[in-house]
Each structure stands twice: as C-alpha cells, then as structure tokens.
Amino acid sequence: MTPSRRCMLQNAGFGFGLLALQALLGQNRALGLIPDATEPNSHKTHHHAKAKSIIFLFMEGGPSHIDLFDPKPRLEQLSGQPLPPSFKPIITPMGEYNAPLMPSKRTWKQHGNSGTWVSDWLPHTAQHVDDLAVIRSCWGNGLNHSNGVCQMNTGSTLGGRPSLGSWVTYGLGTENESLPAFVVIEDDDGKVINGPRNWSAGFMPATYQGTALHSSGDPIRNLSAPDPSSPQRQDSKRKLIDALNRKHQASRSIDSELEARIRSYELAYRMQSQAPEAVDLAQESHSTLQLYGIDEKETNVFGRNCLMARRLVERGVRFVQLYHGSGSRWDAHSGIEKNHSTLCRASDRPIAGLDPGDLGRRIRSYPHERKRGRTGP
C-alpha cells in the first residue's frame, strides 16, 4: 500500500515533485520553506534517494498515447461505432462529437521482464521498458494545447504559477552554481507553445526560472563578452566592477545582498567558460554520438539535445527540460500515420540513448499535454 502517493501525484506537478522530494529528504540540502516542514522529527525516507536530477522530455503537441504505450483492445471491437453511452458527454476542440471510434493501427508487443506494452513506433525505447514506469492514469483539464502544456508544466491550466523545474530548483538548489540549475532546450528555438511562460518561476523569484539554451550562437543569452576577440578587455572590465563593488560593500557589510551581487559576477564569469564546454559535443566519442543517433539525419537534432542534456546533468544541472516537436508538431489529427512515424523515428533512438551507466541518479520523463481520444473521419 502506498498511502499518499496518488494524492501527491495529483497535487504537485504531476508527480515529479514527489521524486524531487525523495532526493530532497535523502540529501537534506533543501532551501527555503522545506526544511521547516521536515526538521522537527527528523523523519527520513526509508531508503536513500538516488535521483539527483531530472531530464524532462516534453513531446509537444500531444503524442497519441494509445498508439505508443497504452493499447486499447476494446477500441478494436468498437471500431466504427460511436462513443459508448457509458462515457459522460465530451467536449472536443474541433467539434467531432459524433465521429466514430477508430482503432490503433499499431502492432503491439510486451517487452522486458515487466511485460510493458509498447507499440512498434518506439522500438528503441521498448528495449528499456524495465527502467520505465508507465503512468496511464494521468489526466488534465486543458482542452487546448496552450492550457494543456501550461498544466503539464505548472499544474494549472491558467498562467502565473511556477513551473515544475522551478519547484525542483527551489526545493533542491543547485549542485553547480556556474551553470543554471534549470535549463530548457527546444528542438526549434522559440517555437514552443506559450514560450517562456512554460518555464517561468511564476510568483517565485526569478532565480528559479528556466534558462533557455540556444542551439546556435551563445548557448545562454548574453553569455559571451561583447568583444570576444579581446579577453583582456573583459577581464579588465570585470576587475573594475569587482573593485568598485567591494569598496562600496566594505562599509555596508550588514546587507548581505551586496555580497551576493559581487558573487553573481564571479558566477557569471565561470558560467562563461563552463556553459560552452557543457554543450560542446566535440569531445564525445563516435560511439556515443552513434548511441544518440547523432550520426543520422533524422535523429541528429534531438540526439544532440539529449546528449547535451546528459552532459548538463553530469555537470550538476538539476533540471533539464527538452522539448521535442516544438510548435505542437505532435498534433497529428488525421495525418497520424505520417506524423507519428516521422516524429517517433526522430525521437525514439535519442531517448533510448539516454541510458548511461549512472542512470540511477536520473529521472527521465516523457509527458505530453493531452489525453488523446481516437475517432475516425
């Protein structure tokens, strides 16, 4: 019996909060409000939490779960019929109230020791099912992409709440102050629905907001010095700022914020050298690149992002969110065969590649924003 699990899953960012929390309790390095609530009786988890970071793979546009992980045999039998009356009245965004049901065209197989069903669209991921927990009971109430994505990220269909990555960084802090604790990588820059609102800190301080990593130019906005040809110039500016700030702070030591500001410049400087290194795949071996599908045209883009994510968490980044299909590209409608074939092909191998030896310390997730129904034309 797991008394509290469901209610936790429902109440905190669709469950990831729970996992983060285990790490939190295990490591006892929480910040902010959380220690208050755990301290008094020094309760501990019954086992040491291993997860230290999360790679959150967001398939944007809503992949059809009933064609990937959640086979529906009854759908075969009900093919061509209307929705059974046992269902409550439904609201669909496109008005297909009376469309007949349509079964999945996939071939299904059970995999691994767990016997988890996976469709033939995800042959690589299927090889790792024993490391996966498939949650089929997840629900949301966002009717459209925008509010579904918002809910999946923040727990609410309406904007303004902190995103999951913000909560995790708020709870766990960071292990590498020279890199942002919460990083977001889109497979198509600037296309993700809702934009930065998905990784915003909502009402929490901006410290906890996600930092978008860009695939071209500076990986982090404003990372490189305005005149990269002259490192001395940057150095001299940095020293000047430091000298002026330290002098100012010396007579104002009662305000620790001023000290924090001085430190923020040191961190920014370290980030300048560490961030490009963290995302530089040139150092990876050929077999690693191959593992992530970086050797193939179809899987190259997302493979690179997955490998980057791995490099980031290896360097202590707490939460990496990867978007695949940015711009609701998983939204297939009547073109599901072509759409999902292409997108599964593009993402399956890279995701399966995220299987390094120390995976035990990582949580990988594969959520999307909506529950798919299946009706025919």
Place this chain on the structure above:
Amino acid sequence: MLLRLPSKLTHLPATTLLVLWAIALAFSHPIAWSQEQVSAKFFEERIRPSLIEHCIACHGPDKSESGLRLDRPELFKLGGQSGSILDGQKPVESLLLQALRHEGLEMPPNKKLPDEQIEAFEAWVLAGASWPEYVKELSVATDKEKISQADREYWFFQPLSDPAVPALGFSNPIDAFISEKLQAQGLSLGQNADESVLVRRLYLDLLGVPPTFDDLQEYLASPSVDAQGQSRYEGLVDKLLTDARYGHRWGRFWLDLVRFAESDGFKQDDFRPSAYRYRDYVISALNEDIPYSQFITEQLAGDELDPTSDRMNAATGYLRHWIYEYNQRDVRSHWDNILNDVTDVTGEALLGLGFSCARCHDHKFDPLLQKDYYRLQAFFAPMEPRYDIPSVASSVETRRESLEAWRECAEPVRGELEKLERETRSKVVDAAIEKFPPDVRPALRKTQAEQEPEERSIAVLAYLQIANELKGLDFSKKLNGQELVQWKFWKKHDEELKKGMPKEPEMALTVRDIGSRGPKVTIAGKPSAGEVYPEAPSVLGERFPLEVRSQGQSTGRRMALARWITDPDNPLAWRVIVNRVWQHHFGKGLVANASDFGRLGEPPTHPELLDFLAQQMIEQGGRFKPLHRLMVTSQTYRQSSYPLERAQGQAIDPENRWLWRFAPRRLDADQIRDSILVVSRSIDPRTGGPSDANDSNRRSIYQRVMRNSPNAFLATFDAPDGSVSVARRNTTTTSLQSLFLTNSAWMVRKSEGYAKRLMTQEQTSRARIELMFRENLLRDATDEEIRWIEQSLENPQGSDPSGAWSDACQALWNTSEFLYIE
C-alpha cells in the same frame, strides 16, 4: 506519461506527504509555512470536511454509536467500545483506516469513501493524526454560525480607529508612531541620510529615475529654507509630486497589481491594440491625483458613470485584463475562469483578502464563506466584454462622412458579394455552432433579445470564435462554376475598393452590463444551494447592507460594489491602499503581505499608524499626494541606511522591522532600465500612446507587455509577466542579471553612445573620469577610483580607445552603488 525511476517506489513516510502539501499549498500562497500551518491546512482541507460530512452524524453529539465520537479531538483519541481507533505501533493498521478501507468494519457503512480521501486519512494517521490546536470541536454550522465571535473581532474587520498621535514632540505624526515602537525596543530613529543620498532616493522613489548631476547641484546650491520658511527638501518633494514622471513610477505599481498586459496570454497571445489606453488612464489619474474612491469607481463601473466617455471606457479596461483563449470550445468554463479571475484580483487588490481560497470551500483561516466568494463574483457576473465601442468616440464622427461616401461606391459590389456568399456563410455558421458543446448551442441560435442573461456572455465568447472562422473563410474554395466566376469578378473590385476604405476606428477594451437584469449566480457545483446575490462578505454584511439599483442598461451591481469598497466606513480598502503606498516608500508594508490582511498574512507592525494613515487619506479626500508628502517628509523616511550608531539596531532588530534605519533596496527592473536611459541621455521623453513593440528608448512603462514574450531586460530583473496580481515584486540576484548588464547588446549600445559623447565633451582622461562619476553616481571620484579606471584604460584595447571608455561606463552601471537605493 512515462517516468524513469531510480528504484521501485514503495511506502512513503507521512512527512513526505506533508512536505509535498507544503509545496502544493505554496502554489496558492507564496509565503513560508510553518509545520503547524502545513498540518493545519491539511487537516482543514482533507480531514475536517470528511469527518463532518461522513462521520459525525453517527459518531457525534447526537448519536455516539459504539461509544465513539469523532467531533472532538480528545474523544477522537479516546476511541469507542472497541478501544482506540489508532494504532501507535502500526498506524497503517489503525482501526480507523481499516474501517475506511472496508477491511472488516465498513465505514461509512453504505458507501466507501473515494480512494483519495482514504489516502488522505492514511497520510494523516501516519503523521500522527494531529488536530490543529485551535480545533475544539467539529460541527455542522449554518452560515451565520460559521462566523465566530473571534472572526468578527479580527482586527482587519474592525472600523478604522482614530488613534491619538503619541506626544513625543515630533512634528510629523509618522515619526511619533514609529518612535514610540522603537523606544519600546530600546531603539530610536537614526541619523538623517546625506542630502545627496536623500535627493537621489526621493527622485528614484517618486519618479523612478535618478536626478541629473545638475539637478542635484541646483538643489544643494539653493537656500536651505525658503522665504515661507519651508525647507528646500520639502520644496523638492512638492516639485517632484507635480512632475509628470510621478505617474510613470506609481502607475507601474498599479499595473502590476491589476496584472496589466497587452496580450491574450494563450497560444495565440494576440496583441490588444487598445490596452495601452488603460495604462495611460492610470498614469493620468495618478498625476491628476483624483481621489482613490473615484479611481476605483471609474475602473469598476466607469460605464455606469458615463458610457459616452472615452476615459471611462479606458478605465473599465480593469475588467478586461483576464487571459483569453481564442479557441476554447468550452466557453462556459472559459467564462467561469474569467469571472474567477476578476473576482480574485478584486479581492486581493482592492480588498486585501485572499478570496480565491474561498472559491471551492469556505476559507479555512479567514471568515470568508464560499458563498462570499460568489457574492463578490455576482457583482461582475452581468458584465459583457464589448468589442464594438470605439476608444475615441469622436473618431466615429470624423469618419462618418468619408465612410458614407465610400459606402456609396462599395455597397453595390458588397451587395453582389454578399448574395454569392450568403449561403456558404450561413452553412459555415451552422457548422461552427455544432462544434460547441451541445448545451451551449441553443443559446447561439437565439437572437440577442431571446437570450437569457445566463447565456449572453457565453454566447459572446462563442461568437468571437465563429467570427474568427468566417474571417478565415476562403470562398474561392467553397464556390463553383458560374458563381465562382462571378465571385472572383466582384471580389477583385472589392479588393480595389478596400484600399480606399476609411480606416476602422480602434475599439476600446471595455465592458458593459448585459442589461438591467443580471444572470442567476450560484455556487459552482452547488446549484441547489440557491441563487447568490451581490453582497458584502458575511462577516461585514450586517454592517453593510448593499443597495443595488439598476439604471438603464446596467444592473448597477458594479457601481454598488465600488460605493461599498470606497465607503469611508469600510475598513478594508483604505487600510489596504495606504499600506501599499507605505510599502513602496519603505520597501515593506506595515502589513507585510500587502494583498492578504487575513490570518495567513502577518499582523501589522504598527496598527495605530496604519489606521492613522487611512484616516489621513480619507480626510484628504482620498488623494495620494498628501499621503506621499507626509511619508517622505518624515524623519523615518529620511534616515540613513547606514547610521554610524548601528550596533544596537543590528543586535536588537536586524530585520529592521521597527525602522531604525532606511532599508536599502535594489532598483526594480523599470528603475534600472529607465535610469540607464536617463544617464546615457538616450531616453526618448515622449509619453503616452501605443506601446513600443521593439525595445525603444522610451521608459519601461511604454514597452509592450506581451505575456508570452516578455521584454528580456525587464524579465531578467523580476518584472511580473502580467498573469496574476503582484503586490510586491521579487528581488533576486542572479548571474544571468550580471551577464545581461555586462554583455548584452542593449548595454553595449548605451555605453558606447555614452562613451562617444564623453570623449567629445572632455579631452583628458581625468576630466572624463570625473564627469563620468558625477553623471552616473552623482559624486566625485576618489583618487583610488580614478587610478582604477586609468589602469583599466591602459590595458590593451585594440585600436579603438572608445571601447575602454564604454567599458568603464558600463562598469559604473554595474555597481551596487548605481543599482541600489539607499
């Protein structure tokens, strides 16, 4: 959803649950929670309602079956005939839980509770089944009984007191109130700040930008007391309060509070071209210093004051800042969300109460019933967003003649097109209606006159979507044969004619009531509980029977609300607004949670002063400027941030709760950006009008606010995104801010511009450095600083010396001295 798990998830300890609850709760309350609060909240939300609804009828005061009573904590712990219902050794096997799980005993007997409720009990038992200390018994109470004596006596609901100013010999009553508390702590007001520090503080605080070096010199050169005996500082206060930039600064706070933005906020995030008029309204209302009661009334019910007034149509933009989803088929829920949003913001911003907590159940800590939430909502329920009222009424007049002339040419062509398109249009409309949920469709087929009040706003939202579909309709794909040929012919003419069509007037972002009769409002999910009417919250209701008088095409509800909120006898609004003003001057409110004066917030540090200020504001006709004047001329405000004698203050009150010094604070996003624009002399001084889409050189308040794509500068420094009401911005210190201030193209542009001018203006390094310090930090450079800058200039900089000057200038903008008010 798929999770990759590190290891199998098994039992979780109850603390885990409580901590998680803390996280979930913090979703709604961005404040730190104590262990007691977390436990209490859990009990209130998950345990109490179940015990009352399912248990105490048989195990309570009326019947105590099996000798068990669950309505009082001590009886609960005692258990019944079968002994204790809790098992200290194996809590999971407690009798209570077994019964709930229907293992052996089956409770409740007829129907097992839903799993999540049983799980809540399990978690609660595992955590020790503790009852909050204040819960002595559970009972099913009537609305009236739900409000206890203690609730009625809670300080915030008491009428404003008329506190006597402590006789401590201060000329400014604020100082008397503050000193009294300081003395009680063994502290006293600290020394005054240097005048130049103070002048900078005052400029940034009242205008949002620093003074120029010349402003400062002029001030310091002026006589310290003028002919009328007024000090030069007071003279400066008066001068700044009449400066138009005051509205830019203080309007910002109001815009944060009402979550002002210029876009829809959903997928499309469509721009709202006339939203800026609300921003301009706020700025000019503050500059004119209209009474707060008028300010509120115009925003809540400007349409009822004068529906023909452009200004009122802009002011009621207050009711239009909700996020809008252009393709939400579930229009009913969408409208509910919109009303909830307006209710929540009004509750927080104007009444200082966390009404949103009472949306789904009675507020657990404050005497706000669920019914009270819908009472407040009922004031807004009759409103209808309008899309057909021009922002500038006269624009219709000026356009009329040219429009009529144009129509004369265009009408025949339009008529032909209309004939050809009619059938398709009507088919598309029919099909579009079918896309809405079945229960919505009948309303959409009615004429406006036939629609019930409950149907109107929902229909408006649906029609917007239908209109959108029509707009995107391509008739060339819908028509065939001869019709298509004809259509193409006329369409070509029409396109030509369109070029000469007088420009459509801009439409206001405003509302009207649907008519004199409002829709029936019920508690969400509880329609059988009957209609809820617009009324004041129960705890105050007896003192404020509201009279709603419909007038013309309005229910008069919002006017009644405005009158009640701004009634000088209403204790809520006036305390809330003076506290906001205090917070912005001093960094922290007398009540720390400026939008929640309930029990979840902190009690006021200086309750007498709070009431005194509220009384003062009312006496001054509800105007802001006399209140500002009172605050900023106080000695409390004029204190130094770093008094020489500070050991005692630091020891006794390190948080500066009692104000023994002026708390320094980082400039907020707008202040930083605007300050750099000012000192770099690149500021574009034009005010008002449409916002600037591409980061312009106008003040930050004139930059466009798109919810999904915030201004990079402002967002980096904690500017809110316009989704929810923000009473006080966060202040963070991050390395991304440092990266922005040292590397961004924006900063480079500004500093290069500055360096260029500096180099033409002064020829020697020393003169340049001196000027740079004066202009940016309002003081002379020390010898040491001059040396540092000179050293930085010596470093190899390539061929362009202006680069080094640009860097030096940027360095000054990166100093804490520049970025903080002290």
